[in-house]
Amino acid sequence: MTGVSTSRIRFYESHGLLPMPLRQENGYRVYSEAIVSRLKTITVSKALGFSLSEIQGFLPDDPNDVIQRSDVVSNLENKLHQIDQKLKELQEMRENVSQMIAYHKDPNSKKC
Amino acid sequence: MTGVSTSRIRFYESHGLLPMPLRQENGYRVYSEAIVSRLKTITVSKALGFSLSEIQGFLPDDPNDVIQRSDVVSNLENKLHQIDQKLKELQEMRENVSQMIAYHKDPNSKKC
DNA sequence: ATAAACCTTTAACCATGGTTGAAGGTCAAG
């Protein structure tokens, strides 16, 4: 239904990202719409680059609660800064690696 | 001397990145220049974005051997492609996050 | 009635890259 494996759902539950769902008489879990949609939120957030603990940080304790727009925005903006930071690092790495290549292809060129 | 913690050096040794060094009579490790320089190579390679297993892949078994220029270049070029790949992913993430921000700031704008 | 296909729990395992601690040996200075 959500494309998320059972073991992953259990993992999220045991780590507090998903609440304990109601159970049937036989002990089987029954998931409310709210929990399903929370799981989808987790999946999307992960795809946006949030770690599980970051996600846990901004999800409301009660899955029926709505996340505040202002919180969403500030979390997204923080993440944007982190992404920009990482982009900068990666670009520096790229620069270094490509200089190493140039050097190894022509050790006699002016740059060390 | 290299700025690398003892535990890290032991870790590298136990994972085959560094060879077993010679020992003094009392059992203390003695590091040859070759090993020290190998450790420095590892540190630099890590900074360039290589994982320990990648590093293990291109370091010669014998720390006294010299890495072939051609190998260096092809490893660096592979890494460059990986970096470019990652840059693309990160840029897509950035795009998504920044669209989410725009949406949350003005849910009525044309774009979903 | 029995097998397949689910569900439950708990525990262990994977990779990555280490750090920390315990128990003990060694060495130099005071």
Added chain:
DNA sequence: CTTGACCTTCAACCATGGTTAAAGGTTTAT
């Protein structure tokens, strides 16, 4: 001769994000 500061080994632990297996209960279909 004792103290501090190193060294040794081995094992366990940390975070991250899960998967896999074992042992058992349930449900559905044939």
